[in-house]
Amino acid sequence: MANIINDETIEYVGILAKLELSDEEKEQAKRDMGRMLDYIDKLGELDTEGVEPMSHIFPMQNVFREDGITNTDTRGELLANAPEEKDGMFAVPRTFE
């Protein structure tokens, strides 16, 4: 395997991805990611010098619209889906100590 994912990298990816992995999951993730990156490295065989990256297939520019209110007040319905609510707002764990 050409790509060796070390503990430090998998920790960092866990932070970026906001995932908490058990030691066993970390080992599995290191193997899976290494193998996938080996495979993706195949792209390196292609000469892309001077090729423009394509994020959108159509030559679309920004799509603008008037910044008007089109939705209605659905606060009650929206909060019905919230894991926790308080006084008509989303309740979240304490952010600052």
Place this chain on the structure above:
Amino acid sequence: MSLLDMTAVELAAAIKEGKTTAVEATREVLAQIEAKEELYNCYVTWDKDAALAQAEAVQVGIEAGELNGPLAGVPVAIKDNMCTKGMLTTCASKILGNFIPTFSAEAVLNLQREGAIILGKTNMDEFAMGSTTETSAFGVTKNPWNPECVPGGSSGGSAAAVAAEECFYALGSDTGGSIRQPASFCGVVGMKPTYGTVSRYGLIAYGSSLDQIGPLAKDVTDCATILEVISSHDTKDSTSVEREDTDFTKALVEDVKGIRIGIPNDYFNEGLDDEVKNAVLQAAKVLEEKGATMGHFDLGLVDYAIPAYYTIAAAEASSNLERFDGIKYGYRTPDYAGLHNMYKKTRSEGFGEEVKRRIMLGSFVLSSGYYDAYYLKALKVKTLIKKAFDEAFAKYDVILGPVAPTTAPKLGESLVDPLQMYLGDIYTIAVNLAGLPGISIPCGRDSKGLPIGLQLIGDCFQEKKLIQSAYTYEKARGKFPTPAKEVR
């Protein structure tokens, strides 16, 4: 003849003529769901009372002449990654296991405006990540042709529900083949339109630059009719394209004279099952006999589509799935210490293995120091792939090939080796990268009795050429059997 034998268009016509009613059709299909669901598990959610209530209201509309479209009164199943107001929408994930949307996807609304009856929500790979419907948090779906086999994925529940006559048609979504491949495995017709043709508003995003909604149906006529109804320009989706040519049923013409069909040599190389290969080439011969001109060519870059796709799709997924944080909706871990721990535990417990794998890969390829080497490189390869298709479409109207290298594998075989599973997407994935339309139609069965799919690929906005070719082939092929009649 049972109502369940009818196509969607035939049923709507029968209702219109007063030969049956939307309520009767809904009752019959609900009885079929009740009889078959325990075995096939096509649905995550289905709601008998809600379906019957809709059917009664729609029948009134039909009798009053207010609903007179070609799908009025026909019961439909919706893939569980499209929001349906008031009906559980899970994406087959624990993290959305209790999510009841406050709005409906635009494609669903377009169907409802024409008198569709929503039966329920179909099973899928979690967040559409998978090719077998086995990564669902709500159990596997079984292939109606052989319950020991997968239905394909990620729209496996939709394809299986159509094949098992547990609905008259279904909506699916296709990011790398997720409509076409299950359609192929289940012996139904599935179509992914040009990117931007169907609004993605209300479709829970996986890879936004690749995702498109499309129909899974019993035949090409249904497929074109459904696509015509769901296509719309929608200002709520900034990638929605304004098109004047969405009258797809006009292309239901039995004639391929003058249509130039190209067969890419590199779609028939090692790895393709012989029985699939022979059935697909036989279908090509049929189209040639009907007057299409046939040519062979090298498409090129075929082996680079999968690595480019998984880089781009994982990158977009890692960003799209950041919203699932246990705050506004969905699952929240019961025990946590502070905000960040709550995020991490919620996501770790809420997402399945394959979803986590792709989120991590995506986070990595977008991270500082690796962005250029992986993500940007993949976007450049996408440019090259699009160019290869542009060159092919300068010579051909339609590209013809297989949908998948094999017929449906056995349950439990694919997830053992994810990379191997990804390779099964080899013929479908480049279509998404280039934003092209593609259709899958049954073209035979292998020695195990499993359906084989033929794929036709068109240039952007050329759905009509695909529909015309597929329709002509279907007429020549004759009626394809259904598993209900063949497998007992």
